Amino acid sequence: MVQLKVNGADKSFNGDPGTPLLWYLRDVLRLNGSKFGCGIGLCGACTIHVNGQATRSCVTTMSNIAGKEVTTVEGLERNGLHPVQKAWMQINVPQCGYCQVGQIMQAVALLNSKKKPTDQEIDDAMAGNICRCGTYQRIRAAIKSAAERRHERD
Amino acid sequence: MNGIENVSRRRFLTGGIVAAGALVLGVHCYPKLAAGDELPDDTNVDHATLHPSVYLGINPDGTVWIVASRAEMGTTSRTTLPLVVADELDADWKRVRIEQAIGDKRYGDQNTDGSHSVRSFYNAMREAGATARFMLIEAAAQQWGVPATECETDLHVVVHRSTNRTAGYGELASTAAKFPIPRKEELKFKPKSAWRYIGKGAVSYDLEALVTGKATYGMDAHIDGMVYASVEHPPVLGGKVKSFDDKEALKVPGVQQTVAIDPFKPPPAFQPLGGVAVIADNTWAAFQGRKKLNIAWDNGPNENYNSEVYKNELRATSHNPCKVVRNIGDADAVFAKGGKAYEADYYVPLLAHAAMEPMVALADYKDGKVTIWAPTQNPQGAQDTVAKELGIPKEDVICHVTLLGGGFGRKSKPDYIAEAAVLSKKLGRPVKVVWTREDDIKFDYYNAVASMYLKAALGTNGKPTAWLQRSVFPPIPSIFDVNAVYGDAAHLQQGWTDIPYDLPNLRVENGPAKAHVRIGWLRAVANIYHGFAIQCFTDELAHAAGRDPLDYLLDLIGNPRTIDFKGVEYPNYGASVDAYPWETGRLRHVTELVAEKSGWGKRKHSKRTGVGIAVHRSFLTYVATVVEVEVNDQGQVRIPRVDVALDAGLVVNPEATRAQFEGAAVFGTSVARTGEITATKGVIDQSNFQDYPVARINEVPAQTNVYIVDSDAPPAGVGEPGVPPFIAAFCNAIFAAIGKRVRDLPITKLGLS
Numbered sequence: 001m002v003q004l005k006v007n008g009a010d011k012s013f014n015g016d017p018g019t020p021l022l023w024y025l026r027d028v029l030r031l032n033g034s035k036f037g038c039g040i041g042l043c044g045a046c047t048i049h050v051n052g053q054a055t056r057s058c059v060t061t062m063s064n065i066a067g068k069e070v071t072t073v074e075g076l077e078r079n080g081l082h083p084v085q086k087a088w089m090q091i092n093v094p095q096c097g098y099c100q101v102g103q104i105m106q107a108v109a110l111l112n113s114k115k116k117p118t119d120q121e122i123d124d125a126m127a128g129n130i131c132r133c134g135t136y137q138r139i140r141a142a143i144k145s146a147a148e149r150r151h152e153r154d
Numbered sequence: 155m156n157g158i159e160n161v162s163r164r165r166f167l168t169g170g171i172v173a174a175g176a177l178v179l180g181v182h183c184y185p186k187l188a189a190g191d192e193l194p195d196d197t198n199v200d201h202a203t204l205h206p207s208v209y210l211g212i213n214p215d216g217t218v219w220i221v222a223s224r225a226e227m228g229t230t231s232r233t234t235l236p237l238v239v240a241d242e243l244d245a246d247w248k249r250v251r252i253e254q255a256i257g258d259k260r261y262g263d264q265n266t267d268g269s270h271s272v273r274s275f276y277n278a279m280r281e282a283g284a285t286a287r288f289m290l291i292e293a294a295a296q297q298w299g300v301p302a303t304e305c306e307t308d309l310h311v312v313v314h315r316s317t318n319r320t321a322g323y324g325e326l327a328s329t330a331a332k333f334p335i336p337r338k339e340e341l342k343f344k345p346k347s348a349w350r351y352i353g354k355g356a357v358s359y360d361l362e363a364l365v366t367g368k369a370t371y372g373m374d375a376h377i378d379g380m381v382y383a384s385v386e387h388p389p390v391l392g393g394k395v396k397s398f399d400d401k402e403a404l405k406v407p408g409v410q411q412t413v414a415i416d417p418f419k420p421p422p423a424f425q426p427l428g429g430v431a432v433i434a435d436n437t438w439a440a441f442q443g444r445k446k447l448n449i450a451w452d453n454g455p456n457e458n459y460n461s462e463v464y465k466n467e468l469r470a471t472s473h474n475p476c477k478v479v480r481n482i483g484d485a486d487a488v489f490a491k492g493g494k495a496y497e498a499d500y501y502v503p504l505l506a507h508a509a510m511e512p513m514v515a516l517a518d519y520k521d522g523k524v525t526i527w528a529p530t531q532n533p534q535g536a537q538d539t540v541a542k543e544l545g546i547p548k549e550d551v552i553c554h555v556t557l558l559g560g561g562f563g564r565k566s567k568p569d570y571i572a573e574a575a576v577l578s579k580k581l582g583r584p585v586k587v588v589w590t591r592e593d594d595i596k597f598d599y600y601n602a603v604a605s606m607y608l609k610a611a612l613g614t615n616g617k618p619t620a621w622l623q624r625s626v627f628p629p630i631p632s633i634f635d636v637n638a639v640y641g642d643a644a645h646l647q648q649g650w651t652d653i654p655y656d657l658p659n660l661r662v663e664n665g666p667a668k669a670h671v672r673i674g675w676l677r678a679v680a681n682i683y684h685g686f687a688i689q690c691f692t693d694e695l696a697h698a699a700g701r702d703p704l705d706y707l708l709d710l711i712g713n714p715r716t717i718d719f720k721g722v723e724y725p726n727y728g729a730s731v732d733a734y735p736w737e738t739g740r741l742r743h744v745t746e747l748v749a750e751k752s753g754w755g756k757r758k759h760s761k762r763t764g765v766g767i768a769v770h771r772s773f774l775t776y777v778a779t780v781v782e783v784e785v786n787d788q789g790q791v792r793i794p795r796v797d798v799a800l801d802a803g804l805v806v807n808p809e810a811t812r813a814q815f816e817g818a819a820v821f822g823t824s825v826a827r828t829g830e831i832t833a834t835k836g837v838i839d840q841s842n843f844q845d846y847p848v849a850r851i852n853e854v855p856a857q858t859n860v861y862i863v864d865s866d867a868p869p870a871g872v873g874e875p876g877v878p879p880f881i882a883a884f885c886n887a888i889f890a891a892i893g894k895r896v897r898d899l900p901i902t903k904l905g906l907s
Contacts, residue, residue, distance in 0.1 A: 016407055016438075023438040027382070032374040033367020035559065036437075037510050038591040042843040045510055073367035085365045092357045092809060095817055096228030097364030098371060098510040098559025123852040130843065132510045132560050133228045134820025135813070136851040137858060 002066045006031070007075025017063035022046045024062060025072060033073035033101045037130070044129030047102035048072045054109035056128075073101045076108065084108050087146035095133035103129050107143050116147045197221065198253050204327040206289055206335045207282035208260050210239055216310060216324030218243065218250045223261035224271045225531045226254075226360070227509075227561035228817075229873045230810035231271040233359045235279050238272075238806060241351040242283025242344060244307035245323070252359050257533025257553035265532040267566045267675060268727065269773035269871025272806055276869050284341040286330075293330035294321045309350075346866075355807035360557065372529030372556045373588070375516040380584035381410060383577050384440035386447055387429040387597050390836035391671050392420065392454035398430050402446035408439025412447070413580055415573065421636045422672055424539040426573040427597060433581065437588050453836060459670035461503070461603070461832035461839075468605035468667055469499060472624045476665035477640060480651045480722045483659035488611045488620035496698055497609040500687040501898040504831035505601040506840070507676055508848055511559020512594040513570035517577070518584035523550040528571045529558035536568035540575040551575075562821075563675035567599050595846050596838040599674025600831055602627040606687035611659075616699020617709060620659035623691075625650055625684060628669035639666035641680070643723040649684035649770055649878060651722050654738050656712030670836065677821055678877035681772040685878030686885070686899065689768035693886040694895065703886065704749050704767055711769070714739025727774050733868055734774045744778040744799040744863060745769050751861050752780035752797035762786065764890025768882035773871030775802040776863075779819075779879040781855070783887040789906045791888065793823065796858040798876060803867035811872045812860040818876025819858045823849040826881045827907070828900050 002013040006029060013024060020039075025031045025048070034057055037045030041059040048057045049071040057070075076082045081089070084107050094100045103126070110117055110125040117125065122143050131139065199219045202211025211219040220239050226232035232252060240250050255261050263274065287307055294312035295302035298319055305312050311320045346353075363369040388394055394417035403409055410433045417428035430447055434440035489495060515528040517540075524544060530536050533553040541548040558565055574587040589597075604627035610618040630645060631638035641664045643651075651662050676682070696706035717736040726734055745767075749755075752765070759765065762785050769778040777800045784792040796819045805811050828847040832839045840846040885896035894904050901907075 019438050023436060027436040027438070030376065032370070035371075035510070036373060036512070036588075038843050039441075040591075040842055040844075043510065043591075081362075081366070088365045089357075089361055092361065092813070094228075094358065094361065094364040095230075095813060096226075096510065096558060096560045097358075097360070097369055098373075100364055101367040104365060119856075126851045128850075130510065130848055130850060132508060132562070132821075132824075132848055134817035134823075134849070134854065136820060136849075136854050137816055137856075138813075139851065 002062045004065050004067065005069040007071060013062050015062070017061060019062050020058050021048070021060045021062060021065055021070065022057040025057060031072050031074050035098055035102060037099065043099070044106060045099045045102040047105040047129065049105060049109060052109070052112065054106045073105060082108065083149060084111065084146045087142040087149065091138050091142040091145060093135050093138040093142050095135055099129060099131045103131065103139055107139070107146070110143065111147055111150070115150070117143065198251070204286060204289065204331040206285045209279065209282040210286055212286060212323055212327045214324050214327050216249055216322055218245045218323070220250055220252055221255050221261070222252050223255040223264055224275070225264070225266035225555050225558055225561065227266065227531065227558035227565065229271070229814060230358050230807060231266065233356060234272060234807040234810055235275055236359070237351040237356055238276060238279035239283040241349055242280045243287050244309060244344070244350070246310040247351065247356060249310060254555055256555065257537045259534060264534050265566055266561070267531055267563055269873040269875065270727070272869045273729065273774065273871060276806070280343055281338060281341060284343055285336060288336045288341055289330040289333045290323055290326045292333045293326040297321065297329060352806050353804070353808070355809040357809065369557050371511055371559045372514045372527065373511050373559065375527035375556055375586065377516065377518060377584050380516060380586050381433050381435070381581070382437045382440045383431045383433050383574070383585050383587045384444045384590070385415065385429050385431045385573060385587065386444050386449060387427040387593065388417065388451055388454070390453040391422070391456050393417070394428060394452050394454065395430060396450040396452045398450065399448040400430070402448070403432055403443040406439055406443040406446060408435040409443035410434055413577060415576060421632070421634050423634055424535065424567050424569045424572060425543065426569055426576055431577055433585070440588070441590060456670040456836040459833050459836040464603070465501060465605065468603065468626045469501070471626045471665040471667065472499070472605045472607035476624050476626070476663040478661060479646050479664050480662035481660065482657065485620040485622050485659040485661040488659050489609070494612045495609060496612060496695060497607070498691055498694060498897060500606040500608070500690060502604050502683040502686055503829070503899065504603045504671065505676055505682070505825060505829045506595050506598045506831050506846055507562045507564035508594065508846060509560030509562055509564055512591055513589040514587065515571040515574035516584060516586040517571070517574035519544070519575065519578040519582070522546055523552070524575050524578065525552045525554070526571055526575060527554045527556055529556050529565055530568055530571060531558065531561045531566040532568060535566065536571045539568045539572045543572045543576055544579055562677045563679070564598060567674055591843070592841040595840050595842060599633065599672040601676035601679065601682060602629065602673045604683035606683060608687060608691045610695060612695070612699070616695060616701060616706070618657060618695065621655070621657050622661045622663070623650070623653070623688070624663040624665055625687070626665035626667050627683065628667045628673050630673050630675065632669035633672050633674065639668050640664055644725050645680040647724050647726070648680035649688065649772060650680065651724060652717065652736060652771070653688055654717060654736065654741055654771065655710040671833065678772060678874040681770060681878040682825060682881065685768070685770040686882050689770065689879065689882030690885050690896065693766065693889065697889070702755065704754050707767060707769065708742065708745060711738050711742050711745065714742060729774055734870065736771065740776045740801045741769055741771055744776045744801050747861055747863065748778040748780050748797050748799035751799060751859065754780060762891050764887045766883045766886025766888070766890055768879040768886060770875070770879040772875045772878060775800055775870040775872060775875040777875050777879050779883040781880065781883040781887045783884065783891050785888060785891045785906065791901065791906055793855040793884070794857070796855040796880065797861070798858065799861040799863065800875065801863035801865055802870045802872050803865050804869045805862055805872070806869060808862055811862060814872045815860045815876040816858045819880050820849050820854045822877045822880030822884065823854050825877070826884050826899060826901055827853060828902060830900050
């Protein structure tokens with residue numbers, strides 16, 4: 001039995017403790033925001049937060065997350081949109097959109113640790129997230145825009 | 155209600171199709187199958203009070219329903235085409251609801267490929283909007299007792315100016331529905347000056363759903379009682395299962411059973427590949443069970459296919475006379491004179507699509523009918539393939555189209571959908587087939603590997619007096635005909651027979667190549683290798699002549715003229731050459747525009763930095779690209795800047811168009827930097843992003859600037875045309891930076907990264 005929190009709610013899991021968190025989220029909890037892209041932690045489409053850290057849920061097993069807090073895009077913001085999601089809309093980042101939730105979860109974690117990331121810091125933090133449509137230029141702009149807005153608020 | 159009368163009239167007008175089944179597809183939710191005998195055209199549009207077109211319906215509350223009949227894979231066609239309807243209707247975009255069409259021939263062609271959604275449906279969308287507007291005006295005029303000619307529309311209302319009366323579209327809908335549907339000749343279209351949305355564009359209708367994770371892709375499709383399947387395919391194309399042992403697989407918790415799938419009967423077309431499916435309670439269990447299968451394979455006729463050997467064969471073929479597909483003058487006579495000549499070989503390997511969402515499909519077979527939910531570019535193609543596989547009529551295949559997590563041409567081929575349908579029929583319950591990334595990379599319909607040989611005889615100023623080009627590649631028709639070895643006109647036209655240079659002597663040839671893997675369409679298709687060869691060769695000739703590549707290129711393009719394709723099989727992407735002539739003046743214009751915008755010849759470049767230029771027309775759109783690169787001592791290439799100018803005729807959605815060209819530069823970066831699929835003994839060597847890398851944020855152009863030519867020419871494609879010139883311009887920039895010539899892609903072959 002694995003106990004964990006998902007988006008603030010207590011959960012317990014009785015299945016194979018080697019099951020990747022991604023498939024628990026998708027097939028059991030039906031939280032479909034986190035996507036399957038590669039299954040080996042190379043594309044970032046499955047990125048969620050574990051105790052606030054950006055984590056690839058496709059290579060994180062249920063036993064790895066016992067007692068931890070998982071946040072998915074569904075739990076990112078209780079009311080309305082997270083500022084990073086707003087920036088994503090303002091810059092019109094997505095094309096097909098399949099990778100974008102993972103990109104956003106990665107960007108939120110980046111902005112939680114760095115208030116105004118440089119281009120290099122953005123590249124370093126986001127290089128694990130593939131976008132095959134090629135929206136990278138807008139991803140970079142959206143991260144800067146979100147950082148800027150928060151900076152103005154602070 | 156009026157709807158009844160209108161529905162029957164519509165069926166009469168369209169020749170209608172009636173079939174039993176389920177449904178309504180909202181993109182954000184999946185209704186369960188209804189028990190009753192509902193019609194497949196039972197959509198909100200069809201139910202609307204006023205619905206003069208299959209694409210459009212208006213309800214008394216003023217809601218305008220518009221059908222998106224094309225698939226959405228990121229090109230925004232699901233938004234852009236409804237924008238055209240809304241504009242011609244003079245509708246308030248905020249009151250428009252979009253409904254995704256199922257596969258149904260009443261919508262016309264639905265295969266969302268070939269960058270032709272706007273081009274092929276622009277007029278149909280305008281007619282749909284204008285038809286409803288005409289009827290709404292008639293209704294208001296009757297209500298007010300004034301001539302219709304005195305009425306006009308203004309954002310969701312009909313207006314009678316002289317009496318200052320207005321009536322909303324919603325309140326007019328039921329009266330309007332009583333009027334006959336006007337003939338096309340009666341319609342009045344808005345003048346360009348009155349356009350609200352065309353040319354201004356809009357962000358995706360689904361934008362908020364995309365950033366919140368609420369958007370529904372094929373991977374998210376779910377119905378109660380479904381099981382999950384993962385299929386072990388024959389590792390070599392055309393192979394089959396000799397025997398298999400599933401004892402260990404069945405021990406995996408959650409695994410229910412295994413099912414053998416028959417191998418396809420050649421040619422492969424879109425049939426399932428065959429193999430062994432593991433059926434499980436969840437995706438992970440299906441994946442795990444598959445790893446425990448023990449299968450003995452008969453590898454079949456392609457087990458001796460090796461990429462390195464094959465490459466040499468293609469090249470050897472290209473060094474001998476091949477089939478002539480276009481000829482001007484007598485190139486051989488010029489070469490025979492023995493003057494100065496230049497020749498080069500170019501090579502582009504097999505390429506995989508690697509859309510972020512791997513292949514996936516959910517099928518539910520029940521009582522001789524099957525309902526499918528899939529991320530497909532081609533729902534009618536899916537109906538055809540599934541009907542054939544299951545031996546049922548096409549109308550008994552209901553294909554819902556989810557959002558696509560990327561497509562790039564891969565999801566025009568419904569093999570994965572047929573796989574789900576076959577399994578559901580065998581099991582008698584809903585089955586969701588989920589491909590792994592490894593399946594996606596190893597069992598793609600690859601962009602063809604191609605070898606090109608070019609030779610030019612050089613005259614004054616290094617200008618060619620004769621030009622010969624041969625391309626050799628396994629053609630796409632090989633998936634439909636095992637004996638097909640020559641390129642077909644539809645792909646030879648792609649940047650090859652339509653070489654736009656003003657040359658006195660030209661011979662274009664194509665050589666035979668047998669396919670050993672499934673070959674298919676990938677974003678820009680044959681334009682990728684043809685554009686690469688011609689545009690890099692041009693750059694080589696410019697440097698050989700000691701001339702500026704831009705000046706040389708313009709010299710070759712020559713004066714504005716329309717290319718004469720007399721004697722050449724030139725399909726022009728399915729468009730008429732009258733509406734879409736090949737105009738070198740437009741190519742010249744984008745070339746000059748990109749040169750100006752990029753500061754060609756004016757910017758200072760430091761050591762190991764260079765710019766390259768390339769041009770290309772594909773999918774009826776003219777594109778010129780300038781790429782700047784920096785190459786460090788370790789051979790690492792950075793791309794600080796890309797400038798691209800395009801003439802796509804009328805551009806409905808400039809914002810989406812810019813995004814497509816930004817994305818095309820990234821797609822081209824992946825092709826040029828690392829794109830290579832190889833095979834050893836018929837087995838694909840690559841499997842996932844570690845050995846088939848695609849470009850990441852730190853490898854792509856830092857900035858891509860897109861310049862759209864303002865044009866009244868009819869609309870052309872925007873999804874694909876940005877890819878080919880990027881690749882060549884990038885390689886030409888590398889030469890400018892470090893003097894290394896890229897002739898074999900990807901650039902890793904030169905020790906660059």
